[in-house]
Amino acid sequence: MAFGTRSGFLRGGIAALAIGAMAFGAIAPALTTPVQAAEGPGSVADLAQRLIDAVVNVSTAQNVQGPGAGDQVPMPQMPEGSPFQEFFDDFFGPQGRGGGSGPSRRVQSLGSGFVIDAEQGIVVTNNHVIADADEIEVNFNDGTKLKATVLGKDTKTDLAVLKIDPAKHKLTAVKFGDSGKARIGDWVMAIGNPFGLGGTVTLGIISARNRNINSGPYDSFIQTDAAINRGNSGGPLFNMDGEVIGINTAIISPSGGSIGIGFAIPTEMAVSVIDQLKQFGETRRGWLGVRIQPVTEDVAESLGMNTTKGALVAGLVEGGNVENKEIQPGDVIIRFDGKPVDSARDLPRIVAESPVGKEVEVVVIRKGKEQTVKVKLGRLEEFEKQESKENTDEEGSNQGTEQPAKPASVDVLGMKLAPLDDEMRTRFEIAPEVEGVVVTEVEPNSAAAEKRIAPGEVIVDIGQQAVKSPEDVEKRVDGLRKEGRKNALLMLASKTGELRFVTVRME
Incomplete structure (x- = not known):
């Protein structure tokens, strides 16, 4: 059985920090007076009781065709009359796993999700939890099971929106909070379906923000030490007000179990995607139509810049109905629609969250001076469709003829x-x-x-x-x-x- 949460490997070390103390004569007793340490929540029982009915287990099933003739496993050589002859004939023969087209088999997986709209029956989960599923079932804390359909899904942020029939079960919904206000050290609570055990509550803190784990183009994860395991994927990460500030999606672990490093998609990025999937069944992301590179120290020195902030424009890209001619290759974008661009990886996320067709101001550094230009955003998905078609049309194009080169001058x-x-x-x-x-x-x-x-x-x-x-x-x-x-x-x-x-x- 497969479980939903993605996992990986991380090698790390422990750094020891020595703190020295210095005596200050007469004022020493005042400095050594014990200080009351701030305590964590005495109990989260009331909070968990209020929220747990909104969290669901997402069970999927998929029919997978058995191995074909090309996957045939050779039958072991055995002495004539071996007592295992009949067994191996059945297993490796045309009807066995080692030969023929093979019968289809049922593959199941488990993940988590949560209800965001009780009246319409809207459930949020991860895309990788329901990807390629033939059947999706939502299981509630009281044992109720309902069939679900996919309203929309997005591979870039690993989000999916499901719909269930609200008339068949009384639903409890939870609200999104502002993940932008969450701070490192804040308490958070995760509820999900680890290892298929059912509704499970874990508690921890926000360990870091804006983590890039190279899982997609818009990585900006919340890192938490609240235990997240396989099967927690798609479940909510709550703040202490009971608001969802993240959707649990990945862990780093050599064993597949929690080692205190889990990642959640922040709601400041997820909410707009979820709204689009609910409304349109697909995403409609803004598209600036530029190729960008990081501003390294060498690039900054070459351009006469004092910092490495911003995104270096390497070229313009046509398509997606974008109007970006005021931007030039060599510009360094430092602000987009009033939002700072601290690094090259910030820009795609900020642009994608902007409405298609919006006219925005872009602040660039051009030949050592700041300038403000205006662009009208296109739609990323239109460009991707156009690019895919062009790549298909170009297959099999003629190759040039190799000729001797002239001496380089x-x-x-x-x-x-x-x-x-x-x-x-x-x-x-x-x-x-x-x-x-x-x-x-x-x-x-x-x-x-x-x-x-x-x-x-x-x-x-x-x-x-x-x-x-x-x-x-x-x-x-x-x-x-x-x-x-x-x-x-x-x-x-x-x-x-x-x-x-x-x-x-x-x-």
């Missing part, structure tokens, strides 16, 4: 460069719209090789100045050296025109 920063003429375009299959200077060779162990610059990439600009010839590159690098710069910021284009920024050492 300039050798800079470990790269041999050549003008981007028709011969170079053919040799490296570079799209007609790409302009700049082509890299024909990269010297091993050079500064360029460290940044994984490859032959066929095209240098579009250096230090936010366009280059059209190998000589332009050489002059620009010399100019940056005279300015005292240690790194050169290169905008590179792939053969299809996709842009990225790299900083290359000039020392």
Whole structure:
């Protein structure tokens, strides 16, 4: 039997912190007076009793086809007349598990969820709890079982919204709270279905906020030490006011059991997704249409910035009905619609939470100065559909013909460069719209090789100045050296025109 909560492995260490004390003569007795420590909640019994009926167990079933002929396991060799001959004939024969198409089998899994609307019968859980399920059943604390249907689900945030018939059972709903107000150290309570045991209450604190565990594009989890185990997925994480501030979704554990590191999707991110799934059956996320990179220390130094905050725009992307022409490659986005962008991973989440079609102000740093530009957001899902269709249409496209390269006219920063003429375009299959200077060779162990610059990439600009010839590159690098710069910021284009920024050492 499978259980819902995702798990992984984490290696960690323990750091010891020694605190020293110093005596201060006559005032020492005052400093050593015992201080009353703040206590946790004496009991959460009343809170648990009020909330537990709103938390449900989510049981799913799926028909899985048995192994086919290609999965056939060879029959062991046995002496003639062996007493196990008949057994192995049954097991490995055409009707057994080792051969033929095999009969379908029933796979079940268990997770958790909670009611958010008693009148309409709306239940929230994790997408991975109900993914690929043929049947979904919601089990209540009093033993009542109801069939559920999926209103909508979202793989990016791992959320799903279910509907049950409210006329068949008296439902208790819980309310969402503001996870943005939750602080590290606040008490929280988790209720769920660990290991299929049924309604179970655990207590702990918020251990950390804004955790990125690389499970999706919008990671910003609440970390808690309230025990979360397999089967707790989709269950609520409550504050001490009985409000849901998170949806339990993942654990880090070498054994699959709780080691005090669990993660919940914060409601400040989940509520808008849940509302969209309820209303439309799908998500409708904002789309800015930019490719971004982190602002590293090298990039900040190359751009004359004092901090590494913001998201570096590596290029614009068409599609999804976005109007973003006022943004330029090389801009560093530091605020979006009044919200600060502290890092590159903040921007996709902030944009996705914004309404489609909204006109927003974006504050960027462009050539060392702050500027405010306006954009009209498109819809992410429209762009993804368009991109998927284009990728399908491009399959089987013709390949270019390999031709000898002309000698590179300039050798800079470990790269041999050549003008981007028709011969170079053919040799490296570079799209007609790409302009700049082509890299024909990269010297091993050079500064360029460290940044994984490859032959066929095209240098579009250096230090936010366009280059059209190998000589332009050489002059620009010399100019940056005279300015005292240690790194050169290169905008590179792939053969299809996709842009990225790299900083290359000039020392």
